Amino acid sequence: MLSIYPDLDNLRIYGSEYANILMVKIKNPFWKDVVKHYKKLYHRCCPLNIDEFMSEYIHYNVNITRDKKIVYIKDWIDNGIVLIRQLLGPHGEYLNFNDFTNQFPHIKMNFLVYEGIITAIKKYQKKVNIELSVRFSCLDTKVWTIIQRGNKAVQTALDKSEAVPAAVNKWNKIYNSPLNWKKIFTKTRKTTLDTQLRWFQLRILHRILPTNKYLCMCRIVESACCSFCKQEEETISHLFWHCDIVQVFWAKLKTALNESCENCVEPIFTETLVLFGVKENVVTDRVIDLIIILAKYYIFKCKLQGSTPIAKIFIKSLKQRYIVEKYASLVCNRNHSFNLEWLPYLKLTQAD
Ligand SMILES: [Zn+2]
Incomplete structure (x- = not known):
């Protein structure tokens, strides 16, 4: 599949909104349907604890928006910054702008954009009612944890919906x-x-x-x-x-x-x-x-x-x-x- 649609691999680094892009690109109706259901499953995977929250994607995440737009920063992706936990400092606090630029000196970043993203993440964190903490496990993203557990786990997650x-x-x-x-x-x-x-x-x-x-x-x-x-x-x-x-x-x-x-x-x-x-x-x-x-x-x-x-x-x-x-x-x-x-x-x- 990846040799035909290499972009599918990006689902490992982007949030569910990336599925919309894939659905336009993929012509095969079966795989289009698979991506559609991936998106559905993703939306059932609301983070319930700090571990799951820290494994959330930053880019193409419908829950993290600036001016009603999802976040996509190519420089961050090229440098492997794709998960929320990568924006945390050693004491479990979000990196401030200076810390971020010190840690990633080669990434050109605008102060307002950076602060905007951190504010959006904090807003999401408040919405799902999760407290920050220094200790958390570095899990795989929730949707992929479920997919790796197998068909039954996916089915249970999808069955939760009344749809x-x-x-x-x-x-x-x-x-x-x-x-x-x-x-x-x-x-x-x-x-x-x-x-x-x-x-x-x-x-x-x-x-x-x-x-x-x-x-x-x-x-x-x-x-x-x-x-x-x-x-x-x-x-x-x-x-x-x-x-x-x-x-x-x-x-x-x-x-x-x-x-x-x-x-x-x-x-x-x-x-x-x-x-x-x-x-x-x-x-x-x-x-x-x-x-x-x-x-x-x-x-x-x-x-x-x-x-x-x-x-x-x-x-x-x-x-x-x-x-x-x-x-x-x-x-x-x-x-x-x-x-x-x-x-x-x-x-x-x-x-x-
Ligand atoms: Zn016939």
């Missing part, structure tokens, strides 16, 4: 009624530990899966037409449900399930069950949830490979998947519950 993801509003609008999103997102986590599958399902939920409609909007492909039927616009709902060719796939998969599994006597597949893994008044088990995600993943792979989704081929791949899952359950010492879960589907995993 509804834009995609959720869009889906609700399409279906004309709010879906049970808590259940939908929880199900995605619970269905599989496979990060590739989870990420795939999350891209569907967040409407960032590259369908032809999306790619056409980004000017990556010329036509928004469906890869299978070549007639309708390829949206997420069309690709995984409405397309005639995909409908045949689901119908055949349903027949195969009805014939081989005791659990699946009802006609099970519906649009919301296929797309989101939930259907009103219907309880599904973990295996069928997994089969649905795998089937979508298979459909998507067919789209990328330019082939047609065929239920028989998918069921064959399920057998392979069963072996992998079984092995994983052995390794995790949950073989017993695995056998129980898959019991109703054994015929399916053994069919020719």
Whole structure:
């Protein structure tokens, strides 16, 4: 990524407002989205103690402004002055102008500008209600500490917000009624530990899966037409449900399930069950949830490979998947519950 967008590296020395510059520069919609979410996460990272406050960035920090403008001083950056703690003296006090010029004699600095920045930092410090102290730990900046802790920490930090993801509003609008999103997102986590599958399902939920409609909007492909039927616009709902060719796939998969599994006597597949893994008044088990995600993943792979989704081929791949899952359950010492879960589907995993 850094070889394509070297400026991304600047997020390690600048505050969140730099993300705005990046979002203009970056053309790839996925990475643009990543930067957008970085900014969102950054704003959730309000400093709560002196250690975190001292690790805040000086430049491009929306909380440190002079005349309503963010701070950006190239000379400081070139000399590595990017964090608040670098403006402190040995006794835990902000350096005054003379101390600063003595410490950095080669940096040309105007008295008023310097005092203005220190005043802005003090104002921010007052706003977050943090007392100065001589002792503080030199931590990594809060946002990066969270990112380094991993996906779960990032998710927890983002989940604190009440904000509804834009995609959720869009889906609700399409279906004309709010879906049970808590259940939908929880199900995605619970269905599989496979990060590739989870990420795939999350891209569907967040409407960032590259369908032809999306790619056409980004000017990556010329036509928004469906890869299978070549007639309708390829949206997420069309690709995984409405397309005639995909409908045949689901119908055949349903027949195969009805014939081989005791659990699946009802006609099970519906649009919301296929797309989101939930259907009103219907309880599904973990295996069928997994089969649905795998089937979508298979459909998507067919789209990328330019082939047609065929239920028989998918069921064959399920057998392979069963072996992998079984092995994983052995390794995790949950073989017993695995056998129980898959019991109703054994015929399916053994069919020719
Ligand atoms: Zn189609």
